[in-house]
Amino acid sequence: MLKIENLHATVADREVLKGVNLEIPAGQVHAIMGPNGSGKSTLSYVLAGRDDYEITQGKITFMGEDITEMEPEDRAALGLFLAFQYPIEIPGVTTTTFLKTAINAIRKKRGEAEIDPAAFLKLQKEKMTQLNMSPEMVKRGVNVGFSGGEKKRNEVLQLAMLQPKMAVLDETDSGLDIDALKIVADGVNALRGAERSFLVITHYQRLLDYIKPDVVHVLANGRITATGGPELALELEKNGYAAYYDEKAA
């Protein structure tokens, strides 16, 4: 579903990704773990198409299309979703308006009809109940006045509403207490299926107790330095990242 080949990217004239290779087949959940500053968020932004992150080498293929140069909105229409590590506040635009605009924009691009407003509201209500969100939250400006945890929940709500083919979750667990973490994980797990893949970026193993990955990668210094099963995450939790820094020199 997603294939990243020899991806190099620079931010503010500094090379942050230094040759990332990664392939995620349909239906799988991959986790990326890594120390702070290793380039995890940069990878997520580059996947989503942020234009101040420059790809200097390599290629990203998604759903059989080369999306390396594609606009962010076109990637979203193709079914790529990024849950932001730091969701943005947008005063004056309610989450409801935001989501409806997004859904209809994607539908339009796919040549589909607009969503029926009543069906939209019903779906939104259903998903919010699952995520234990108060109905009033979607009537406020997007993320305005939300706590860190509420912002993350709002990201998962958007994920559930947009139903992408591939979701990249960038530290969706950070800032969540254990109850909120379970709710968010349940929300994500409910979306797992043979046709949908996930790339779960996290700093801590804890999240992976709730969202069980098929494959775990370590990103250190702009490269994937190790790949393994769920046991790799446990080992990292125990021994830290130090061993994987060394490999970058190799």
Next chain:
Amino acid sequence: MSKATIKVVETFMPPSSPRVEALPWLLRGGAHAMPDGAPNWARALRQTAAESFAANGLPQPGQEGWQFTSLRHLEPQHYTQPDAVLTGNVPAPLLADSYRVVIVDGVWQSHLSLLPTGLKIAPILQATDIVPHAEEYLLGLGDMAVNPFKALNAAHLRDGFVLALDRGQTLDKPLEVLLWTRDGVAAYPRILYWLGENAEATVLERCAGEGRYFINAQTDIVLQQSARFTYHRLCEEAEKASHISQTTIHCMKDAHFDAYNGAFAGALMRQGYEFKLLEKGVYSSLTGIYLKDGQQIQDFTVLAGHYDESGVSAQHFKGVVDDQARAVFQGKIHVHRPAQKTDGYQSHHALLLSDKAEANAKPELEIYADDVKCSHGATAGQLDVNALFYLRARGIPEHEARALLIRSFMADGIDKIIHPDIRNLFFDRLDAWLANRGKAAA
């Protein structure tokens, strides 16, 4: 009024050394003569004002208070002052349930009024018939040399109306005032809203027109003790229009004044507001909202004058500047010595959508009392790239994402408008502007 079709042109004798550029304004087409029986105060004001304007002319480039606003667009030969006999239609009211007053080319069309019985309204020259000593407010224009447009308006004094609410009187519906100006016209309306003690009113003024015209309006609002006035101005002037207006708000003890000024289109708009918090406990606010593109100029020049204790004045401006348009905010809070416990705040936030768009802010504080809270805030910025990316990453195309963010920037100002229909009118103007911008981008 339309029935008074006056052909006589008053000849004005300029003083010995008139500023040459002043003369076409005063002589071209001729100012309408005063009707017979015009009161002496009006004749005197007109004479003084004409002399002041002839001596000072239009503001010169670089003149204090006019550094940022070019009057290039304003050429006297474009305009005449017609007889204002109304032919043809004026736009229908915007509000479904409202009272109505119509001004065309600066002239009050009394036959088009829709007002509750018993409401006092009169042509401006008969102001003293319904408001004793109204001339005190009409004459008090301050230093006309500093603002020659006050002089220019007063030099043409004849048209406009005075509306007075008696003590305790409440207008049960909003009053919609249309100021409609036609192609080629220079209009000089003079308006006085006078609210007696505890009186209450909501007004929506809509300034609009067609073609290239010049409207130079002078408005005075007098609020007696505990009067409450909610004043909305929806300026949607024609693309080539020039609008230069001065509004002075005279507030007595515990008066409450809220204003919302929307400025959409218009080639040149200079809107001056002077707040006079003359007695204790006045609350006054003004929210200015504007959307400018092309080479339009929007200038808000505001003076908040605190003369007595415990007055609040809050003026907030928010606008979007695109293309080569320019926004100017000149705000001054002047706290006189007796005005302890003053609370004064002014802000201006401009969103610049192009490299050539400009915003100039000139905040000033002049404070002679020691126990006051006064501050200014001014910013000019661009759309937040992080927010833009967030929206696009959700599938919203770039131009739509920009429109949402512009709306988001403007919304909190418009949201302050309490009257739902009027608030919606402002949002409609914003949405129309955004839609139009989207079309241009597509």
